[in-house]
Amino acid sequence: MARNNLTAKGEVMSVDSRRPRVGVIGTGAIGGFYGLMLARAGYDVHFLLRSEFEAVAREGLQVNSAVHGDLHLKPVQAYRSAADMPPCDWLLVGTKSTGNAALGPIISQAAAPDAKVLLLQNGLAVEDQLRSVLPDSLHILGGLCFVCVNRVAPGVVAHEAFGAVSIGYHSGPAGDEASRMAVVEACSELFKTAGIDAPVMANLQQARWQKLVWNVPYNGLSALLHTSTSQLMTDPDSQALIQALMDEVVQGAQACGHALPPGFAQHLFTVTQSMPDYRPSMYHDLVEKRPLELEAIYARPLAAALAAGFDMPRVRALYQALAFIDRANRSANEE
Amino acid sequence: MARNNLTAKGEVMSVDSRRPRVGVIGTGAIGGFYGLMLARAGYDVHFLLRSEFEAVAREGLQVNSAVHGDLHLKPVQAYRSAADMPPCDWLLVGTKSTGNAALGPIISQAAAPDAKVLLLQNGLAVEDQLRSVLPDSLHILGGLCFVCVNRVAPGVVAHEAFGAVSIGYHSGPAGDEASRMAVVEACSELFKTAGIDAPVMANLQQARWQKLVWNVPYNGLSALLHTSTSQLMTDPDSQALIQALMDEVVQGAQACGHALPPGFAQHLFTVTQSMPDYRPSMYHDLVEKRPLELEAIYARPLAAALAAGFDMPRVRALYQALAFIDRANRSANEE
Numbered sequence: 001m002a003r004n005n006l007t008a009k010g011e012v013m014s015v016d017s018r019r020p021r022v023g024v025i026g027t028g029a030i031g032g033f034y035g036l037m038l039a040r041a042g043y044d045v046h047f048l049l050r051s052e053f054e055a056v057a058r059e060g061l062q063v064n065s066a067v068h069g070d071l072h073l074k075p076v077q078a079y080r081s082a083a084d085m086p087p088c089d090w091l092l093v094g095t096k097s098t099g100n101a102a103l104g105p106i107i108s109q110a111a112a113p114d115a116k117v118l119l120l121q122n123g124l125a126v127e128d129q130l131r132s133v134l135p136d137s138l139h140i141l142g143g144l145c146f147v148c149v150n151r152v153a154p155g156v157v158a159h160e161a162f163g164a165v166s167i168g169y170h171s172g173p174a175g176d177e178a179s180r181m182a183v184v185e186a187c188s189e190l191f192k193t194a195g196i197d198a199p200v201m202a203n204l205q206q207a208r209w210q211k212l213v214w215n216v217p218y219n220g221l222s223a224l225l226h227t228s229t230s231q232l233m234t235d236p237d238s239q240a241l242i243q244a245l246m247d248e249v250v251q252g253a254q255a256c257g258h259a260l261p262p263g264f265a266q267h268l269f270t271v272t273q274s275m276p277d278y279r280p281s282m283y284h285d286l287v288e289k290r291p292l293e294l295e296a297i298y299a300r301p302l303a304a305a306l307a308a309g310f311d312m313p314r315v316r317a318l319y320q321a322l323a324f325i326d327r328a329n330r331s332a333n334e335e
Numbered sequence: 336m337a338r339n340n341l342t343a344k345g346e347v348m349s350v351d352s353r354r355p356r357v358g359v360i361g362t363g364a365i366g367g368f369y370g371l372m373l374a375r376a377g378y379d380v381h382f383l384l385r386s387e388f389e390a391v392a393r394e395g396l397q398v399n400s401a402v403h404g405d406l407h408l409k410p411v412q413a414y415r416s417a418a419d420m421p422p423c424d425w426l427l428v429g430t431k432s433t434g435n436a437a438l439g440p441i442i443s444q445a446a447a448p449d450a451k452v453l454l455l456q457n458g459l460a461v462e463d464q465l466r467s468v469l470p471d472s473l474h475i476l477g478g479l480c481f482v483c484v485n486r487v488a489p490g491v492v493a494h495e496a497f498g499a500v501s502i503g504y505h506s507g508p509a510g511d512e513a514s515r516m517a518v519v520e521a522c523s524e525l526f527k528t529a530g531i532d533a534p535v536m537a538n539l540q541q542a543r544w545q546k547l548v549w550n551v552p553y554n555g556l557s558a559l560l561h562t563s564t565s566q567l568m569t570d571p572d573s574q575a576l577i578q579a580l581m582d583e584v585v586q587g588a589q590a591c592g593h594a595l596p597p598g599f600a601q602h603l604f605t606v607t608q609s610m611p612d613y614r615p616s617m618y619h620d621l622v623e624k625r626p627l628e629l630e631a632i633y634a635r636p637l638a639a640a641l642a643a644g645f646d647m648p649r650v651r652a653l654y655q656a657l658a659f660i661d662r663a664n665r666s667a668n669e670e
Contacts, residue, residue, distance in 0.1 A: 324562075
């Protein structure tokens with residue numbers, strides 16, 4: 001573990017600047033996978049857990065990866081409370097976007113004074129929401145994960161394919177473009193030295209729209225139709241529906257000023273066809289009776305596109321159907 | 336029972352013209368309800384059954400009606416095969432529209448030479464399909480049932496609300512408008528004397544579009560979201576989706592030359608709000624792993640509207656989602 005030192009100003013700094021301290025807020029499939037990969041590369045990684053604390057403290061973290069083989073981290077620097085975590089230089093946030101409003105005090109407690117917070121979530125404007133509950137001194141970065149991971153048991157993650165994280169600067173103390181890019185480059189470097197592809201994104205908003213072209217059809221339809229990508233990709237009707245939804249998201253992005261590369265939707269469609277069978281997170285959220293991430297993935301993009309003059313009728317219909325099952329699912333959970 | 340007589344021409348006629356013989360093809364919820372109501376009014380009614388023959392032959396037909404009380408018909412003139420039925424003056428067809436292509440020989444065997452066939456199904460162009468498999472000598476009428484009925488056990492139907500059948504002439508030997516209206520009026524009279532409201536429709540096609548304004552949202556969403564009308568009518572998102580789907584169907588009808596009365600969709604919406612809780616037939620078809628009536632209720636209206644220059648994007652998305660679950664449902668049935 002890196003030792004800490006109090007400076008004259010009372011700030012807590014890492015002694016070894018080449019070994020930054022990383023905190024993982026929300027050690028589910030995403031946080032568990034990337035956190036373990038960084039720890040494996042030698043970084044000083046601390047994991048905040050809730051329901052799985054006991055299991056991980058006792059058994060460690062396990063990633064069964066189709067790419068990297070079976071990986072095990074034990075012991076794990078695991079915490080029940082952010083107040084017990086040492087100040088971290090980097091914070092990877094892998095919680096559900098449905099809980100972002102409550103993240104302010106948690107992140108602040110675990111953050112070094114000028115920490116960089118990388119938000120590993122899907123959807124639109126998730127960083128804006130986090131910004132409103134964090135001090136100005138913290139950098140916020142957005143990270144888009146192109147990875148197929150699932151939590152299969154407490155502390156056990158199945159990594160099925162891919163792994164890249166695209167990173168962009170959102171807001172914070174970096175005043176000019178050069179400083180912002182320096183932070184993003186440092187973050188990218190962190191992942192790259194852990195063997196993870198980490199492209200730098202010049203335009204975070206555009207990248208979030210690009211990710212939505214995948215998430216809107218596949219996350220929603222996997223939950224609504226209770227199915228997986230390979231089933232969706234072998235049925236002619238769901239194929240046509242996916243393409244129509246993708247086209248609407250591309251037009252929504254365009255209306256919001258983000259012209260996506262030509263053929264981008266078709267590219268994602270083709271990639272998904274050759275991907276191993278996968279059940280996106282929204283499917284698992286539904287089955288495990290967690291709230292669905294409808295605000296970030298549907299409601300905000302719909303509102304943004306509508307404000308720019310473009311309604312997405314099929315996306316809205318899908319959203320309304322999902323909102324219905326989400327409400328029924330939550331009340332079932334309360335029973 | 337009315338006795339039959341061979342005329343000089345060899346045609347089989349009912350002796351008592353005021354007591355027509357009625358055959359019910361498909362004794363499910365619809366056929367069972369209307370057939371029992373007609374038998375109760377004194378008509379000579381014969382029921383064709385398949386899987387429920389034994390139960391109905393033994394126990395009779397039961398309609399537990401919220402409107403008329405508990406009704407029981409026993410013995411029932413029940414048949415396993417149309418070949419065993421006496422020639423019927425009227426044939427009420429209450430089978431699923433998914434089986435229409437196979438109805439030709441069945442109806443022909445049970446029909447008196449100039450029989451009137453009343454098709455009690457939802458969807459578009461169901462009569463066209465039947466016309467192609469029936470001899471020209473038979474009249475085809477279309478009937479739109481505004482009734483909440485469900486088959487709850489073999490030979491047992493729950494009648495929850497309403498009951499009207501709107502009737503229009505489709506095709507057959509009636510050469511001019513006056514002859515066509517005479518047949519429709521006679522059919523209407525048949526039902527009215529049995530205590531069933533039976534308005535005459537001047538325009539069958541327009542009436543079918545009007546019925547679709549209800550069937551498209553409620554049948555499909557009850558199956559897709561695995562729910563009932565009252566749940567759909569208390570959730571703000573499903574309410575909005577229902578209204579958007581209704582609006583599209585109204586526009587589709589308009590494109591096809593059928594301008595529906597102003598406020599018609601809102602009227603249906605309001606009626607459904609005050610209706611007892613109801614699970615439409617498509618819900619039951621899904622649960623009981625029967626084919627869904629997607630061709631008549633979705634594919635044909637979509638094709639007709641598109642041919643007239645109007646796509647119905649939300650209706651198409653709903654159809655594609657239903658086609659996916661229908662396919663999965665049928666293959667589950669084969670397992």
